[in-house]
Amino acid sequence: MGAKLTPEILTTLERLAIEVPSWAYGNSGTRFKVFGTPGTPRDAYEKIADAAQVNRLTGLAPAVALHIPWDKVADFGSLRAHANGLGVELGTINSNTFQDDEYKFGALTHEDPKVRRKAIDHHIECVDVMDATGSQDLKIWLAEGSNYPGQADMRGRQDRLSDSLSEIYARLTGEQRLVLEYKFFEPSFYHTDVPDWGTSYAQVAALGERALVCLDTGHHAPGTNIEFIVMQLLRLGKLGSFDFNSRFYADDDLIVGSADPYQLFRIMAEVARGGGLDVDTPITFMLDQCHNVENKILGQIRSVLNVQEMTARALLIDRVALTEAQLSGDVLAANDIFMNSFYTDIRSELASWRESRGLPGDPMEAFRASDYQSRIEAERAGGVQAGWGA
Numbered sequence: 001m002g003a004k005l006t007p008e009i010l011t012t013l014e015r016l017a018i019e020v021p022s023w024a025y026g027n028s029g030t031r032f033k034v035f036g037t038p039g040t041p042r043d044a045y046e047k048i049a050d051a052a053q054v055n056r057l058t059g060l061a062p063a064v065a066l067h068i069p070w071d072k073v074a075d076f077g078s079l080r081a082h083a084n085g086l087g088v089e090l091g092t093i094n095s096n097t098f099q100d101d102e103y104k105f106g107a108l109t110h111e112d113p114k115v116r117r118k119a120i121d122h123h124i125e126c127v128d129v130m131d132a133t134g135s136q137d138l139k140i141w142l143a144e145g146s147n148y149p150g151q152a153d154m155r156g157r158q159d160r161l162s163d164s165l166s167e168i169y170a171r172l173t174g175e176q177r178l179v180l181e182y183k184f185f186e187p188s189f190y191h192t193d194v195p196d197w198g199t200s201y202a203q204v205a206a207l208g209e210r211a212l213v214c215l216d217t218g219h220h221a222p223g224t225n226i227e228f229i230v231m232q233l234l235r236l237g238k239l240g241s242f243d244f245n246s247r248f249y250a251d252d253d254l255i256v257g258s259a260d261p262y263q264l265f266r267i268m269a270e271v272a273r274g275g276g277l278d279v280d281t282p283i284t285f286m287l288d289q290c291h292n293v294e295n296k297i298l299g300q301i302r303s304v305l306n307v308q309e310m311t312a313r314a315l316l317i318d319r320v321a322l323t324e325a326q327l328s329g330d331v332l333a334a335n336d337i338f339m340n341s342f343y344t345d346i347r348s349e350l351a352s353w354r355e356s357r358g359l360p361g362d363p364m365e366a367f368r369a370s371d372y373q374s375r376i377e378a379e380r381a382g383g384v385q386a387g388w389g390a
């Protein structure tokens with residue numbers, strides 16, 4: 001059998017870059033228990049060192065997303081130099097307005113101008129960090145909303161959000177962008193101030209060209225047709241970034257492609273269809289995951305490989321034949337073309353391609369065979385592990 005991955009597909013795959021989140025390497029858990037693990041990083045520098053392993057073995061993760069204040073350091077210039085020395089860049093800066101007492105009833109939407117000021121200033125500080133790190137995107141996810149009908153004036157909150165975002169947006173310069181993430185629930189359960197892509201779209205559209213929507217795959221109700229949202233946002237020129245992960249029930253932040261690889265395939269098919277894999281793609285691909293019970297570095301390697309694999313399968317779709325079948329109303333032929341691409345196993349071709357580029361054919365195995373894990377377990381023993389919120 002001939003190669004299924006054509007030179008054109010391989011050129012597209014070569015461009016695929018997936019940011020990894022610093023918080024995936026620190027300790028994380030549930031509200032029931034956070035398990036410590038040997039070798040867990042003690043600071044942002046060590047998180048970046050771990051992330052660099054993922055890129056070294058896969059060639060897929062050239063940037064590390066940071067979370068402020070979790071990854072706050074005295075000198076972001078030196079953190080950047082550290083990252084560059086390990087072959088990676090610093091990526092998206094994630095703000096945090098969900099851990100201070102003042103934010104109990106909101107941050108960018110809060111009724112009290114003093115609280116809003118604090119939250120806006122935090123975002124401005126994040127843009128200062130971006131200036132030092134060279135990051136392109138400021139990602140805003142808001143833990144704001146209410147628990148009971150009547151508790152809050154939803155309309156007033158939306159207006160205040162708009163004012164706050166305008167002030168943050170005005171601080172951006174050059175190539176910097178703002179991406180607004182939506183989530184339909186949690187920590188508020190009655191209403192969330194940015195619950196869906198429509199609200200995020202309405203808010204960012206009012207700001208300007210450099211404000212876009214962030215789509216976190218775990219932030220939808222079960223059964224949502226996420227690829228439709230991908231299509232629509234690309235069509236509107238407003239899909240700025242992905243937070244990839246998998247969910248079984250809620251915002252489970254599990255390994256992307258593990259719960260429903262076919263959904264990931266369908267998403268990547270729409271990304272490809274909408275120009276999201278082109279040279280000038282507007283999309284920053286990122287993981288937003290935690291590894292509570294599995295090895296964190298291997299969990300991240302598995303994740304970027306899953307995205308690569310489903311992207312490759314999505315690129316197998318014969319677009320000419322598919323369009324023909326669609327236009328002639330041949331429902332089952334169209335579905336066959338789509339499904340055949342999904343069912344095509346290209347794992348060994350991908351492995352050979354990796355080897356041809358000087359990468360290990362099996363990056364999981366290569367990490368297991370290396371002494372990196374045992375080295376960090378020895379070197380980092382006795383230190384205070386960085387964890388979710390640390």
Ligand code: PSV
Binds near residue numbers: 094181183288
């Ligand atoms: C909380 O749901 C969350 O996972 C959001 O998806 C953010 O992107 C992430 O935390 C980091 O703040």
Ligand code: MN
Binds near residue numbers: 141181216243288
């Ligand atoms: Mn997210």
